[in-house]
Amino acid sequence: MSSNDSESMVNDYLRRLDLALSAVAGPRRQRLVEEIAQHVAERRREISEESPTALLQLLDRIGRPEDIAAAALEQDDEQSPRLSSSETEKSGLHEALAIALLLFGGYLLIIGWLIGVVLLWSSPAWRTRDKVLGTLIFPGGLLWPFYLLAFAALVTTSEDSLQVWGALTLLTILTIGPILVAVHLYRARNIRVRIVSFGSSERRRSGSDGTSAVP
């Protein structure tokens, strides 16, 4: 059996698995395919001489893609009753408020922004690196572009084009930075909320995401 044949058998199996898992949410589906691909590779390493029969037996032992997908969906079903719907909505509201306050809270005597930071850090929906990002870019949110614009309005007499360009660049960075971070937080939050909605309310994941040393 040529190694090409084995590869195509394995690839075919993994493709079928991916297809069978189409009803499973994105990150989990990808993870399952990855893990099972690795499982196949590990089992293959144990075979001294790879024949079509040996490979078929190996894949048979891992199971039909449809059965694995059924197990994944069954796992979801086992949990969903444990989550009340208000729980999801509540966690969504907390995060939405955090993002809004990070952007505009600066206008509420800065305190608003600080509350946004507290909400950001107290939410289980973000990873630490997202929280650091949300805090550092930029403290005060969209308060600074406003000040800069107001300042520019006062000092419109400047004819030094370098200064004008410098101010424009700064303005752009100060405006786009917080907005990009807000969009990022919103999307990161969405993924996590979806994951949480698989999970039980009392055993919510505690932010123990795969802190990976390798990407």
Add this chain to the structure above:
Amino acid sequence: MHYMVAHDSALLAQMRRGAIEYCVLALVKNEERYGFELVRQLSEADGLVTSEGTVYPLLTRLRQEGLVETTWRESNQGPPRRYYRITKDGRRALDTFIGQWERFRDAVDDLLASGGTR
């Protein structure tokens, strides 16, 4: 006879479903293990795993529920591996299960042995 075989396997499937996640937690209680290692150990236990692939959805769920957590580690054979270890919540869930399991097992054993005549 045919009915009995089907019935036996359904019974086993039900018992397996209740117990297997705690077997996983027990396997990662004292040391971290990577997916393949975990599945191999489980499938060596008689009757616990019918097809190896179906353990992985269980692993992803346990991770989503925060009962286990994962870390990538380099491997000297092939690509990096995802290692699983138990969390504080997982330990709590396992301890609760062990207590309940022992009571349940003793009660059933007692009844099966004595036929309820004691």
